[in-house]
Amino acid sequence: xxxxxxxxxxxxxxLKGSPTSLMAxxxxxxxGTATAGRARLLAAYEKAGSxxxxxxxxxxxxxxxxxxxxxxxxxxxxxxxxxDSTFRRRTKARKWATVYRIATWVR
Numbered sequence: 001x002x003x004x005x006x007x008x009x010x011x012x013x014x015l016k017g018s019p020t021s022l023m024a025x026x027x028x029x030x031x032g033t034a035t036a037g038r039a040r041l042l043a044a045y046e047k048a049g050s051x052x053x054x055x056x057x058x059x060x061x062x063x064x065x066x067x068x069x070x071x072x073x074x075x076x077x078x079x080x081x082x083x084d085s086t087f088r089r090r091t092k093a094r095k096w097a098t099v100y101r102i103a104t105w106v107r
Contacts, residue, residue: 037072045082045102052085052101
């Protein structure tokens, strides 16, 4: 098992300092769930086009759990496939949320 250090998210998508989070992240990656989730999320961003999606909208569009959306979106951002649009939109809860869109060079 890897050193889990302090509580911060890692590239694999687990919280440092949480052995159960690390085990869950490794299991998701091994099962291919992460790959399928990234593909579904990327397709949702492609369909949304320049309008983009908040994480809440992406959750609905890709039919993923909210936590899965955050981790998979972060992976797509790091892979330069999805970018912060610099726009913010209100969620159903009336909170401001970042709008992400597919990167122009991916289309």
